[in-house]
Amino acid sequence: MQYWAIQTLNSLALGGLLFLLAAGFSLIFGLMRIANLTHGALFMLGAYIGVSVMRQWPNLWFAALAAGAAVAIFGGLLERFILRQIGGNVLGQVLVTLGVSFIIADACLLTWGGDPIPIPTPPLLQMPVRIGSFIFPAYRLAVVGIAVVVAIALYLLMERTRLGAMIRAGVDDPQMASAVGIPVSRLFSTVFCLGAALAGAGGVIGGPILSAYPGLDADMLPLALIVVILGGAGSLLGAFVGAFITGFVYTFGVALLPDLAYVILFLPMILVIAFRPRGLFGKFAA
Template identity: 45%
Template sequence: MDWRFWLIQTFNGISYGALLFLLGSGLSLIFGVMRIVNLSHGSYFLLGGYVALSVILATGSWVLAIPIAALSIALVGLLMERLFLRRLGFDPLRQVLLTVGFAFLFQQAALDIWGGDNRDIVPPASLTQTAVVGGLHLPGYRVFMIAMAAAIGLILWLVMEHTRLGAAVRATVDDAQMARGVGIDTSRISMFIFALGAFLAGLGGVIGGGFLGVYPGLDFQILPIAFAVVIIGGMGSLGGAAIGSLLVGIADNFGKALFPEISYFTLYAPMALILAVRPTGLFGRE
């Protein structure tokens, strides 16, 4: 194992982490703002990939598939929040079971519409070339994933830190009651955040479809990993989600390469430990 092994594995870890950021940042925002434990989040990811497949089949355009898939999933999330989750109030157990119920509905619907085969989203040829940097072969698609996550992260950060809307969201995370008291419409903020979270998950599903594939069962496979990202980074914090996804991405890659037999254990054990010692996560807002 020379230095190349470490560099390539780190690069792979970062690119996987980039994908996890798209998935985890939405989940983290939803949790931070609304305290909703959303077990449909993996389904949003999977449905995003499937919708993109249909758009590509109909129009042949991968570029067009990204916004259409992400926006349709945002709409799904919006409707779920408005019509169902809103009625529950703050009760984590009922939220969990309701969102799982939807996850099962989505699973069956995906099976009925898109079938049970493993599918792949084929990105444009320009993204599938391999870049050679200093003797290292870097797959272009992984570079693209990192760039995409960085761009999305930057936009989210600018919105959260430098706009009025972002300030209202942060106020709602910190103290929803006070936020309502100073005239922030927290109900509308919640709706916006839930739709945004679903949007990001759907987007992640399209991007991830060219990397992980799109197949039945992906939803519940990716869901606990998204929770690991959120927990390790800290709920409701964008920076936390970024660091959490990088840590999980890198840990997952090295775990699988170095000690495959306990690779998932090395992912979830730190998650449990962090929760026990510091429930707000490494970088969560107090």
């Protein structure tokens, strides 16, 4: 029983990380119709920046904020100076993000080397937590908590603020939104920075579980894609539900059939695609 309880918690923790990654991806996709393939690389870049920050100031939360800010700036520059240049060329934009993800991955390899770098768990959360007869690693509970807090914050941002109303308008009908005077162009930059910041901070927060290693980007990108395909592009709720489904399927897949865990990832995706091509909560066909 203890084993399965731990696996459940691991699933939730992975789901939480995937939410941090996929929420930004989904918002960017929903608003800008860009499949931002740098997203996995931004997650990895965040993790590595977190490593460097923590060498100076060994505080995970500070490192997560710093990495989120740094990656947000990077994302903003990418959006302003490259993606904006080829606006309207959707395939071109995807390919540019892919090219940039190769550059980031190689630059990380060059800067931080090829060996995995562990990111230490904050001392306060190293103690296991006892709930009933089960013992849980505290940090994973904290990750789930962070994901839920971020999800609520994003929900409030989207539903209760002016900015969120403008983003929703942009997702539903970008042309109409700009016709009624919503600064869609500035929204694009804002959402891109926000998505990048979530990915970058997510990389650091995932650090104590995943550590920072070359190939982290390629491991995370397909999971993020599957989350968005499952949940539906442009939907926060979709990203949330999709992230936890993917977290469970992947974690239990690894536990039960380690060789074929990746193949098991096919199953929910194929089911959803077969019956609901736009994803569980998607507003439009991708």
